[in-house]
Amino acid sequence: MASTIFDVANRAGVSISTVSRVLNGKDRVHPDTRARVWEAVRELSYQTNAFAHGLATQRTHMLGFVIPQINDPFFMEIVRGVEEQAAESGYSLLVASQPQQPGEHRYLQLFQRSYVDAMVLVSIDVSLPEVEQILDRGVPVVLVQQDIGGKVPTVVADNYGGARALAEHLVDLHGYRRIAYIAGTDITPDSALRLRALEAMLNEHDLALDARYVVRGNYLRGSGRTAMRELLARQPWPEAVFAANDQMASDAILAIREQGLRVPEDIAVVGFDDVPLASYVVPTLTTVRQPIYEMGVEAGRIALRMIDAGLAGEPHRVTLPTKLVVRNSCGCVA
């Protein structure tokens, strides 16, 4: 059995109150006493029981972090950001993945039981009432890459601006007219926002977005290939394909090649995110960099502040800039 605070108190010849004091560095304690306590702690290699501590203080020093698919490298970058922030303040990060079944919120529940002092939800399909229920229990919530209105602090990337810059590159610089879009899911607003930016840019040039050129994927591996095949069944082929993320863009390239066509000579392809994969695909992907890591840092920072001060003074929405990254898949040369 692990030793308890009583064992330490016994060994040091003091009360458990005193042990608790030196452990937590609160109140004055006589230096000699303090030394004796630490000595006992060392000898017994005592570790304070987190459950007892959590029960007594109502503070867990843990940040709950929920992501939709734990095996996506994209989300792992955000984790890094949040973790860095948390560690600085002596907080630990509990990462949970949300099962894909819509409507199931296993980990939301888990965290509600006071496992964590605050929650950061990334791209999770939550509704405003659900979040408010958590807030009612006094657990601050920060949303990343999701926007459900209300006064829930939200960290997003400038999807519209990034997509606009990308569309402009396609239309203005390369002169493409028939541009297709491979959409992601609508769980978060990202995909729809990017499509809107593309459409707006087309309209500004007195061009219309052809509905037949809009097909749906799900962001995940393989879905870009299927979507691209659908596109290749249309006549005429699009001149360029804008995929809602890099994974689908990469798969689209494979699908185009399967048909014996070339990228970008026959059909140009661009993505979104700028994940590592984008630099390894051939041709390298023109895409939009999302400040993934930075979004994590910002979310962590807000969560930590809310733990101390409550919602007071927190911005309801932080939009981080995105950046066009031009490589070769759009038709530009190295």
Next chain:
Amino acid sequence: MASTIFDVANRAGVSISTVSRVLNGKDRVHPDTRARVWEAVRELSYQTNAFAHGLATQRTHMLGFVIPQINDPFFMEIVRGVEEQAAESGYSLLVASQPQQPGEHRYLQLFQRSYVDAMVLVSIDVSLPEVEQILDRGVPVVLVQQDIGGKVPTVVADNYGGARALAEHLVDLHGYRRIAYIAGTDITPDSALRLRALEAMLNEHDLALDARYVVRGNYLRGSGRTAMRELLARQPWPEAVFAANDQMASDAILAIREQGLRVPEDIAVVGFDDVPLASYVVPTLTTVRQPIYEMGVEAGRIALRMIDAGLAGEPHRVTLPTKLVVRNSCGCVA
């Protein structure tokens, strides 16, 4: 404030003992009473406090999962495996990333404080005494992709066998003689094992491994490029390069191309792992598939059994098969 078991008891007109009983489904409780309690639970949307529960039962229903670099897609696959197992048994998964600083074991500590019922450590730089310290506290530990001897249950892939098959392909089928090796770190035994297999295969053909052809990387992005440049500074160039993982192999390909050379015509490259990236690189990577997901499932299964039954009867070591995946980077044609 969240409601407590007392609130529920009040509302249902019973004692907290009874509430606890129906909540946990233990002992007989009169159906009518049970119904009243559930009703109260619903009305108050009561959630049992995990800390109080954990304190009282000494069981958390959580599996601790420690990985070295949370942003590596490779490890995310293992998480999926463990999680699937855990969920089936009503267990939740707490994922923690271990900071890179050697010797620091932040999360090891965290979990020791009885946050979790068992721990799964993946590719973590632990020593036998450290693990035994945890075991002494009654927390079962399962190691994945790491082997520190002793009787700690361990799940590994057949590194030696896989590397041997790969080396055989290179030497026997392609007839390469000058084969270089880009090593990973030595935190886990994997890299060294793969190198040994290569060397043994060479020896069987009365060939020697040239020490100048062994350079060190760290598995991570970019390190394969640096390592490959070192290799290209040697004369004569190797005919084939065996990188200890796909990431380094992919970067090696880029480095070779930078020199105006072709893969595999001038220099062949192979990797290890078979991560998604391997299919997107050009030429596609010949590599060895690791049963990543399966290793996670196996580790989760063992951990869960140990929670119930202790170490008794658990195998000390499970080796899962690997599989040669032939694509194009070795010189084979599509």
Next chain:
DNA sequence: CTGAAAGCGCTTACAG
């Protein structure tokens, strides 16, 4: 089938 009470291991006013 159900309740009163002790116990899980800590923290924190309250006294001194």
Next chain:
DNA sequence: CTGAAAGCGCTTACAG
């Protein structure tokens, strides 16, 4: 500067 005691919210023998 330090100790005794109540309290955090649950579970679980022990009685009945």
